[in-house]
Amino acid sequence: MAMFSPAIFITTAGFFHNSAVHVALAIGGSAAVVSAIVGVFTVLRAQSFAGHALADISSAGGSAALLFGLPPLVGFLAMAMLAAGGMEVVGARQIRERDLVSGVVLGAGLGLTALFLYLDISMTTASNAANMVMFGSMFTIAPETMIPALWVAVLALVMCVLLYRPLLLIAIDPDLATIRGLNVRLIGLLYLLTLSIAVALSAMTIGAILSTALLIGPAAAAIRWSCRPGPAIIIASVIAISATWGGIFLAYDSFYWTRNHGWPVSFFIVTIIFLAYLASGRTTALARLRRAITA
Amino acid sequence: MLSNFMINTWTVASLVAITAGLVGFFTVIRGASFAAHTIPLSTFPGAAAAVLLGVNQVLGLIVAASLSVIGINALSRRGQPDVATAMTLVMMLGLGTLCLSQISQYSQQVYALLFGQVFGISQASITPIAVIDIFAAGALLMLFRPLLLSSLSTDLLQARYLTATRLNLAFLIILALASAVALPVVGALLVFSLMVGPASAARNITSRPVLAMGLTVLISLFTVWTAIVLSYVTNWPVGFFVGGFGAIAYSAGRGALRIRRWKPSPIS
Amino acid sequence: MLTVDSLSVGFPGNQVLQDVNFHLPQGSFCGLIGTNGSGKTTLLRTILGLVTPDKGKIETGVGGIGYVPQKIQLDPFMPLRARDVVALGIDGHHLGVPLPSPSRRRAVDSMLAEVGATEFANRRVGDLSGGQQQRIMIAHALVRGPRLLLLDEPLANLDIRSVAEVIALLHKLVVEQKITVLLSAHDMNPLLPVMNQIVYLAHGRSVSGAVEEVVRSSVLSSLYGYHIDVIQVHGRVLVVAAVGAEARTTEMAHEPVHVTSIP
Incomplete structure (x- = not known):
């Protein structure tokens, strides 16, 4: 593919013919969309910490999967769902207490991660386990993971569509939702399970402790740009996909401009998302300024 | 287990446990769990950067800890605090990934920084840890009453020099210092377990604030000591036991509270 | 005592209180x-x-100000007894751990x-009822x-x-200790038997005076921009909004006063 100018675009040659890149684009893209959509509800519900905690805890599953030779997706997903169930069982409505419960479950989950990673490193050949599980392994995802990962992503999207209105209503006022006949706890649990899928997908691609970036960043930026949930979801998805694909492209490219010492995909994705978040702050500041001038 | 070599471990682990307990007490009553998780975790890139640039590790940790406090503080002014915290965390971790990828032999180091390396602490590292820990603990005890008061309502702080924003910043700085020194010992991810587990149990055992704080420190010391012994015996990572005890302590605390509330008349 | 003189407060793009x-x-x-x-919290x-x-x-005046902030949601898990909260009122801003x-x-x-x-x-304190917490x-x-x-x-x-x-x-504190109390509320009815002064805020502006002067149908209706009745039941005064579409008019303010009798 002939690219117009700067040096960084020169090496695009092999990009679209590399099967590892295909897998990364497909799984990364689906992880991005699911995370962005679930993320909008996460930010509205002020549950960033729970989202982050589930992502971190899913690393216990990822490291256990390595130990027992299971597909990583199964490990990440099972552990995230288990933790989501755990948080729901303890059940706390106050944000402060809910954060503490997330924290305690997180602590226990990370303890397990520590154990499994220790066993991975000492008992298997996966000496790079800590790095793979915690910081992602976008280019080393097995191609056969792609189809199940896409199905899981579709399931999460269907859940989002079904839960769209109840979640918005609950975000406005849980009591109001109860009066309207919604089972707030059940919906909370379903939401946490959807959240588990989102974080498991992105944990597999950009790493357990970084998947928070895909979950919170695009959503937080989008909510500042649009105050309506529908457009916010679309903007968030666009930011997430651009960041992920852009990150994959830059990481692939960086092999050439850093002389085969490529920079990690996760770094690029996080940086793009962070910049989008900062830029969104600027537009609201601008809007406020404009209002102040016209007022 | 009580050899010369282990004495450093016991000393440093106890210092870390005391400070983490004190910080944890305020973390829990102020509802600052996310910040308490974020600051240690986003401090860890500092260690990686220090290796890469060839500077002192403690310096790297403290710089990274300060950056994360500044990040949380600056971003919170413009949006939801939990989002600000999350964004600071991921950006710091993103930088950390970059630094790590540039260090050739890193997997073992990543593991140690994330999950701790209690055994094999050198004599020389005790002094800086002790100095910073004592400073952090002293600062917290000085701020005991204002911190307690502002956790009821920030509007209750009427003194001019101690505004709610400044007090919160001071708390984050103390948290950052405590995290920076605890990190090489118990690891970025589990500093946090040590901060929330013991305090969440202690606050349900007693209603007296000073007593609850003391109990937190005791539970924290007990957790660390038991975890070291178990880790020594089984060879499993310390973090596994610290995290597990955190969850047990929390559940025990909830149980204790339920029993207290069952009594027909309150204890006076 | 408390004197507020031509006070204006605003935030960028939002004038909260005016004169x-x-x-x-x-x-x-x-x-x-x-x-x-209407700016009650901002005024306080x-x-x-x-x-x-x-x-x-x-x-x-002299002697400092006591303050009870809005709707404190006390954490039921907070390790703090009722007496600890009161003690924090004495020295909560001091440094160091409290000694006996x-x-x-x-x-x-x-x-x-x-x-x-x-x-x-x-x-x-988190286990107490709302009224107990307020005390x-x-x-x-x-x-x-x-x-x-x-x-x-x-x-509330x-x-x-x-x-x-x-x-x-x-009321007891006002009578026995001559403390000045300024209390914000959106419903004045429970306060009518005991309060002797009223400050009314609407759209950033204020009307104030003795209760008899302000609690009149004409004054209240013009403030609300809605017809308000002041009625008397069992010797107590009640303030109620009128019912019906015709009430939604500011001209009502010039109608004759209905009832203005204060016990």
Whole structure:
């Protein structure tokens, strides 16, 4: 593919013919969309910490999967769902207490991660386990993971569509939702399970402790740009996909401009998302300024 | 287990446990769990950067800890605090990934920084840890009453020099210092377990604030000591036991509270 | 006493208070009435010095200000007894861990007795009922002996009985200790029997004076932009909004006054 100018675009040659890149684009893209959509509800519900905690805890599953030779997706997903169930069982409505419960479950989950990673490193050949599980392994995802990962992503999207209105209503006022006949706890649990899928997908691609970036960043930026949930979801998805694909492209490219010492995909994705978040702050500041001038 | 070599471990682990307990007490009553998780975790890139640039590790940790406090503080002014915290965390971790990828032999180091390396602490590292820990603990005890008061309502702080924003910043700085020194010992991810587990149990055992704080420190010391012994015996990572005890302590605390509330008349 | 003189407060793009004036002599029981968003909390926070005014002067006399903030959601897990909250009112801004002190203990005990909270002094504050928590917060505000007490919506979220109890407590403090009380509320009815001054905020502007002067159908209707009746039942005055579409008119303000009799 002939690219117009700067040096960084020169090496695009092999990009679209590399099967590892295909897998990364497909799984990364689906992880991005699911995370962005679930993320909008996460930010509205002020549950960033729970989202982050589930992502971190899913690393216990990822490291256990390595130990027992299971597909990583199964490990990440099972552990995230288990933790989501755990948080729901303890059940706390106050944000402060809910954060503490997330924290305690997180602590226990990370303890397990520590154990499994220790066993991975000492008992298997996966000496790079800590790095793979915690910081992602976008280019080393097995191609056969792609189809199940896409199905899981579709399931999460269907859940989002079904839960769209109840979640918005609950975000406005849980009591109001109860009066309207919604089972707030059940919906909370379903939401946490959807959240588990989102974080498991992105944990597999950009790493357990970084998947928070895909979950919170695009959503937080989008909510500042649009105050309506529908457009916010679309903007968030666009930011997430651009960041992920852009990150994959830059990481692939960086092999050439850093002389085969490529920079990690996760770094690029996080940086793009962070910049989008900062830029969104600027537009609201601008809007406020404009209002102040016209007022 | 009580050899010369282990004495450093016991000393440093106890210092870390005391400070983490004190910080944890305020973390829990102020509802600052996310910040308490974020600051240690986003401090860890500092260690990686220090290796890469060839500077002192403690310096790297403290710089990274300060950056994360500044990040949380600056971003919170413009949006939801939990989002600000999350964004600071991921950006710091993103930088950390970059630094790590540039260090050739890193997997073992990543593991140690994330999950701790209690055994094999050198004599020389005790002094800086002790100095910073004592400073952090002293600062917290000085701020005991204002911190307690502002956790009821920030509007209750009427003194001019101690505004709610400044007090919160001071708390984050103390948290950052405590995290920076605890990190090489118990690891970025589990500093946090040590901060929330013991305090969440202690606050349900007693209603007296000073007593609850003391109990937190005791539970924290007990957790660390038991975890070291178990880790020594089984060879499993310390973090596994610290995290597990955190969850047990929390559940025990909830149980204790339920029993207290069952009594027909309150204890006076 | 409290004097507020041509006070204006605004945030960028939002003028909250405009030229607010009133004077409360020592020992007044004053209701600060207004709808949500009318600037009640901002006014109280400005008097406390937490917000800097754009214009105007505030004089609070000597003796400091006690403050009960809006709707404190006390964490049921917070390790804090009722008496600890009151003790924080004495020295909460001091540095260091509190050491046992007999004089502080005496001060706390007498304050707890004053607000009728002795029986639940040693209970966890998060376990107390809304009315009990409000008494503790009043004790917290008064324990340093201020001459002026500000309360932000202390009656919101309380049941009818707790409302009556909190009002009776405040009334007792005004009568016995000549404390000036300024209390914000969106519903003035429970306060009508005890308050002697009223400050009414609407759209950033204020009307103030003795209750008899302000609680009139004509004054209230023009403030609300909606027809308001002032009626008398069993010797008590009640303020009610009129029903029906024809009430929604500002011209109503010029109609004759219906009932203006205050016990």
